[in-house]
Amino acid sequence: MQRLVLFIAMCSLISLSQAETEIVLVKEQFIPKYYSSPGYTAALYKIEISSKHTGFITQLLVEAGDIVEKGQLLLIIDETVNKQSIEQVKKEVEIAQVTVADAKKDVNNFERLRKVQSVSEEKLRKARLLLARSQSSLLKAKAKLIKTKAATPYLRVKSPEKAQVVKRLADAGDLAVSGIPLLYLEVLEPLIFETTIPVQWLTKLTKEQTVKINLNHSFAG
Known part of the structure; x- marks a missing residue:
């Protein structure tokens, strides 16, 4: 019995000696802290859609909740008056072009006749003046068309x-007044996350610090 106890004691001492000689490596690393706080996502940029011209809305092609692409047509203001104005100004340009062409012919003829003294200098001067006025009228008509x-x-x-x-603040058939909002849009990217945090958390945060936010999915921001 004494031999058995002695053997067990010796084994225990050997195990203790081996345990004392084990080397443990300590690694320093960042341990994140997680806080829970209610919040919501919101659009960073919002757009107010209005018309630059007053007129009746002939088509309004979107509803509240619709996702629209960049450059997608949202609404159309009555183009009838504008189209009529364009056609009218086009005719003014055509008339001015004919007037300029006739005035150029007159100037050329008077210059040729003046060389042989068949027309007075005064008539030539008036023809040139008429040409200059006609050219000015043509430039004005073209600018008006543009x-x-x-x-x-x-x-x-x-x-x-x-x-x-x-x-959506209007319907087809409504009068769109210049500068008055017709639609409100929220740009889909980028989004912002807004939340409130307890005052004691402020000491744990630094300006422009990147944090990880868990919503329905995780993203850094």
Whole structure:
């Protein structure tokens, strides 16, 4: 019996000696802390859609909740008046072009006749003056046509970004007044996450610190 006890005691001492000589490596690492706080996501950018021209809405192509792509047509303002104006100004340009062509012919004829003293200098001067006035009228008519055509894109209102329609304030047939909102959009990217945190957490955060947020899925932001 004494031998058995002695043997057990010796085994225990050997095990203890081996345990005392084990080397344990300590690794320093960051241990994240997780806090729970209610919050919500929201669009960083919001867009107010309005018309630059007053007119009746002939088509309103979106509803609240719709997702629209960048450049997608949202609504159309009555283009009838604008189209009529364009046609009228085109005729003014055509008339001015004919007048300039006739005035050039007169100047050329008077210059030829003046060389042989068949026409007075005064008539030649008046012909040149008429040509200058005709050319000026043609330039004004062309500028007016450009300005009239420039209104066309504003009658076909498109989305400037990929967004969601969050509010619709008008219907087809309504009068769109310049500067008055017709639609509100929220740009889909980027989104922001808003939450409130206890005051004691503020000491744990630094400016522009990147944190991991867990929603339905995880993302860094």
